[in-house]
Amino acid sequence: MKKYSIKDIAELSGVSVATVSRVINDNGRFSEETRKRVLRVIEETGYKMNYSAKSLRMNKSFSIGILVPDISNYFFSDVVQKIEEILFDKGYSTIICNTARNQEKETAYLHMLEGKGVDGLIVISGAEAFEFDYSQIEKQIPYICIDREPKEKSRTIFISSNHYQGAFEATEQLIHSGCKQPIIAVHNRKSTSTKERLNGFKDALKKNNIAFNENSNLLNVDIRSSLFEADLISFLARNPAADGIFSLNDSIALEILLVLRKNIRSVPKYIKLIGFDDMPAGRYSSPTLSTVKQDTSKIALTAVESLLNLISFPSDTGKSIIIPVSLTLRESTQGN
């Protein structure tokens, strides 16, 4: 089956290419009759626009790049999926780039996306050791950041869940259900959201007159390490009064739960536990996991709207948008 071009359509409908183009894009002026004729030929031939040509001519690619650290992580895949859906409805295609939290891959992707001439960029992150370095890009592509503090705040829009609020409320939930010594379990990846969550935790302690102490309230773990279980157990041995854990995310919380379940104190009877992200797995664990739920739909919608706005008005920049979160309470924080 042949591939038709606008020129073929022009010949077949007895008009010029210019007219066909006008009809297709519904601008300029043309008679109702030609419109119908052209449209019918397009229908019959199954003509499809060649976007490479269109992009070349218009210097616009109708595609958006997304940089995401790890798309097999539920939170990321959820928000990416929603972004992609919204963008598609608006006529954009999405190039999803999995950077695997790797600086070099990120740079390589950035070059590729620039070459492809993406009209905009969405940068997602929750835990990067390095900052997003936009200066790698020569051409000024509009971009927005989700959960990732950009180097040059003034050149972008920053969208984030209210990590502080989520952490604060999660911690208070622990306290209100009876915890005297709440712990925050963190990993070693520093990021804006990590810091915010730590701040929320600390402020919740302060508000409830509990002193924060690095040794007795802060648990540093690495779930990928073979020492994870030993580290956790030894921390609990050093802190026998620990009775509540706010975990930086559900992955950590669930791993902690696994260890607690087979080893020591039962949850929630002796230790209460709450996570962050509302992973599906939290519904199936035993006990089921309380958590902080991010509003991925709103994040996705805000991201797309902000980016498209930025594409139209490149100077409309420098904003920060904070999306509220909500608690999802399950068994792991039930009071006695």
Next chain:
Amino acid sequence: MKKYSIKDIAELSGVSVATVSRVINDNGRFSEETRKRVLRVIEETGYKMNYSAKSLRMNKSFSIGILVPDISNYFFSDVVQKIEEILFDKGYSTIICNTARNQEKETAYLHMLEGKGVDGLIVISGAEAFEFDYSQIEKQIPYICIDREPKEKSRTIFISSNHYQGAFEATEQLIHSGCKQPIIAVHNRKSTSTKERLNGFKDALKKNNIAFNENSNLLNVDIRSSLFEADLISFLARNPAADGIFSLNDSIALEILLVLRKNIRSVPKYIKLIGFDDMPAGRYSSPTLSTVKQDTSKIALTAVESLLNLISFPSDTGKSIIIPVSLTLRESTQGN
């Protein structure tokens, strides 16, 4: 910062555009000296290839489309992520399209991808009510199918896990750990993989001299339905001797586990349970979930290799490639 074209590079390095092109693509002939000079100018200017122009000229887009039913499903996102990674290393970018199991969206995506001129297509599915209708596409784009039987097998390559083997082994695992009346839990989405898994289940019964009966060995459920729990309970009431469930996938298995846990017979003591897909959640449930693990790395690699081969040799088609699966045994099938 200006956007350089090949013409600018030509002027800056004192050669013609043709020479620059040759150097960039490392074909044709040129002196070592010009090569160095051109490359240095490219380096200095930060020149990036314009892929729209290249695509237009070469009638090749260096991008691949992936049609996936639901990227927030772990199995899909896992294999998509791996495909994307391999493709990127080979110089292709990937356009991931989430069809949401929706025929219209799929068609719309197909048109968009054709317009973008993707060089190839990967169609993934595990549960579709409709078959992939390639005739929607005018131009003959090479495509391969994962877990989805295409209408015209002779025009594509079909890649699939060995669902039959997985189901057979899972069922035998139930029987070997003592189950006398194994059940298969299915949903109402018909697909190749569903059928294969059902066949594997039936054949395992047959081999072990257990007669298959629609009423006592087949449980039809819909986890999205509000009647799910009631249906399950009533089935178990009608079949008090049911002592093992092979679930079409882990999602169903985990939902069943939830009901079993709060209601009736404990797992694995009275009922053993095994799923399919090896979702992360299966590690955290209580009891932890036995399952059939698909080899997503191999699927991804095979898919990419097959597709790229098909792009080079469009007639090298009609093959079926079956990837072995393996059992991941956890608590939910432990013998008494």
Next chain:
DNA sequence: TTGTATGCGTTATCAT
């Protein structure tokens, strides 16, 4: 070894 010229499919400018 290198340069010149053409065309890919589209939009936009300027005619008519």
Next chain:
DNA sequence: ATGATAACGCATACAA
């Protein structure tokens, strides 16, 4: 209301 044509950036056939 419609047509002719230049231009977008690149690869390549052909010339030199």
